[in-house]
Amino acid sequence: MTTSRPIRVHIAPAAIRANYRLAKSLASGARAWAVIKADAYGHGQWRAVEALREVADGFAVLECENAVALRQAGISQPILLLEGIFSADDVPAVIEHRLTTVVHCLEQVEWLRRAAGDGQPLSLCLKLNTGMNRLGFTADTLASALGILRQLPQVELTLMTHFAEADGERGIDWQLARFHELAGDWRGAVSLANSAAILRYPQTHGDWVRPGIMLYGASPFAEQSAADLGLRPAMTLASRLIGVQEIAAGERVGYGGTFTASRQMRIGIVACGYADGYPRQAPSGTPLAVGGCRTGTVGRVSMDMLACDITDIAAATIGSPVTLWGEGAGGTVAADEVAAAAGTIAYELFCAIAPRVPVEIGER
Numbered sequence: 032m033t034t035s036r037p038i039r040v041h042i043a044p045a046a047i048r049a050n051y052r053l054a055k056s057l058a059s060g061a062r063a064w065a066v067i068k069a070d071a072y073g074h075g076q077w078r079a080v081e082a083l084r085e086v087a088d089g090f091a092v093l094e095c096e097n098a099v100a101l102r103q104a105g106i107s108q109p110i111l112l113l114e115g116i117f118s119a120d121d122v123p124a125v126i127e128h129r130l131t132t133v134v135h136c137l138e139q140v141e142w143l144r145r146a147a148g149d150g151q152p153l154s155l156c157l158k159l160n161t162g163m164n165r166l167g168f169t170a171d172t173l174a175s176a177l178g179i180l181r182q183l184p185q186v187e188l189t190l191m192t193h194f195a196e197a198d199g200e201r202g203i204d205w206q207l208a209r210f211h212e213l214a215g216d217w218r219g220a221v222s223l224a225n226s227a228a229i230l231r232y233p234q235t236h237g238d239w240v241r242p243g244i245m246l247y248g249a250s251p252f253a254e255q256s257a258a259d260l261g262l263r264p265a266m267t268l269a270s271r272l273i274g275v276q277e278i279a280a281g282e283r284v285g286y287g288g289t290f291t292a293s294r295q296m297r298i299g300i301v302a303c304g305y306a307d308g309y310p311r312q313a314p315s316g317t318p319l320a321v322g323g324c325r326t327g328t329v330g331r332v333s334m335d336m337l338a339c340d341i342t343d344i345a346a347a348t349i350g351s352p353v354t355l356w357g358e359g360a361g362g363t364v365a366a367d368e369v370a371a372a373a374g375t376i377a378y379e380l381f382c383a384i385a386p387r388v389p390v391e392i393g394e395r
């Protein structure tokens with residue numbers, strides 16, 4: 032539903048495509064699963080698929096049903112189930128639709144073995160637990176898994192793992208060492224790198240990389256901006272001023288009166304609140320842009336509105352364009368900056384966009 036209420040989320044397919052191409056150029060020897068889980072990190076699975084249909088080597092999702100829907104929509108590239116199958120009931124779809132599936136536990140091995148013993152081809156990514164300690168085989172279980180899977184007539188195996196701190200100080204060397212220890216003399220395909228590892232650790236690129244957040248134009252690193260990495264924002268959250276208040280020094284703004292004006296101020300009221308997906312925990316001073324000028328929020332974010340300081344933006348008035356994050360008529364603000372101010376990450380901001388926010392496609 033489009034609305035006269037002015038909030039919009041703009042999705043730029045060209046940015047998603049450019050970011051995918053950047054991932055590919057960084058990991059030039061590898062193929063790349065475009066990670067489109069969580070409705071393409073809030074950008075819309077189908078929008079991301081349309082943006083990448085002609086360029087992606089493969090797509091990675093969570094739900095078997097989603098993978099089948101992609102096949103039914105004519106996607107012929109490999110499709111990866113990132114958490115594998117959730118029960119034996121998923122196996123017929125995996126076989127019928129040639130889905131590549133992560134295998135991270137012996138239960139999954141058993142479900143696949145029973146159904147695939149009769150010569151059906153299977154493409155599997157065997158996940159090793161190298162320190163994330165969520166999913167994957169360890170030294171105790173890997174040999175049994177490999178023993179069973181190698182008995183199956185037509186299995187294509189890739190070894191994979193997932194990095195816990197590729198964006199942080201501890202890096203990936205320790206996990207890479209555990210991976211090589213577990214993999215032994217493995218000569219087959221490997222898939223290791225998420226966005227952070229693609230950008231920072233060429234030695235992890237292997238045969239398939241798995242870019243997620245970078246496709247959407249946010250940085251996986253706290254200390255390095257998306258723009259510095261050459262990424263283009265794919266999502267802009269934009270709105271307009273719907274109110275202006277002139278307040279005297281000593282006046283407070285918003286619920287709880289958490290902000291007190293230290294001077295006479297002009298306050299702009301933006302049609303955007305936590306029910307639109309803007310983070311309620313964003314404190315006073317969280318960056319946004321109004322009429323081409325950057326400023327900060329003041330007071331608490333409410334359900335449908337937030338307030339900002341327009342004292343020094345003389346031209347700002349009702350109807351002035353506001354950019355909450357992204358690149359819009361209101362100005363430019365990186366989602367990562369908003370996330371940092373609010374104590375979260377751009378991943379969460381993107382995924383939290385509420386269904387009530389109308390979506391527009393294309394560059395503005």
Ligand SMILES: *Cc1c(COP(=O)(O)O)cnc(C)c1O
Pocket residue numbers: 066068113193224225226227241242243244245251
């Ligand atoms: C989500 C996910 C990715 C993508 O991670 P980003 O940090 O968004 O690049 C890669 N691999 C796996 C297994 C994932 O679940």
